[in-house]
Amino acid sequence: EDIYMKPPPGLPLPSPNLVCKLQKSLYGLKQASRQWYAKLSDTLRSLGFQHSQNDYSLFSKQSATSIVLVAVYVDDIIVTGNDSAAITSLKACLDDKFKIKDLGELNFFLGMEILKLSHGLVMT
Numbered sequence: 001e002d003i004y005m006k007p008p009p010g011l012p013l014p015s016p017n018l019v020c021k022l023q024k025s026l027y028g029l030k031q032a033s034r035q036w037y038a039k040l041s042d043t044l045r046s047l048g049f050q051h052s053q054n055d056y057s058l059f060s061k062q063s064a065t066s067i068v069l070v071a072v073y074v075d076d077i078i079v080t081g082n083d084s085a086a087i088t089s090l091k092a093c094l095d096d097k098f099k100i101k102d103l104g105e106l107n108f109f110l111g112m113e114i115l116k117l118s119h120g121l122v123m124t
Helices: 030-046 084-098
Strands: 058-062 067-073 076-081 112-117 120-123
Touching: 030 067, 030 084, 067 084, 076 084
Parallel strands: none
Antiparallel strands: 058 067, 067 076, 112 120
16 A cells, blocks of 8 residues: 655655655554564564464464464564573564564563463463
């Protein structure tokens, strides 16, 4: 979808009636989140991840001995699994492509508190 905008102040144009055609999506446009998600999905698939057939926001990558899961909610990404080297590698790839900010251990998500215990997780 082509998007046009008024030129930014100070941009010299030969006519005041001209507009600018965007080459990329801008933050805040309704198309921006869709394009970001498509780019993220393409990146994850190129790294060997598969979309869940039951949850469009969940990606997984499995081998005989490991699993890495990626859950996406708007622009938040949760990465978990049993292979810390694969998780570290994934974070490096995502940071290289998207300049992500790693917030460390998950403590809160969607209004829930997440507590990590020796025998599992508690969500309240």
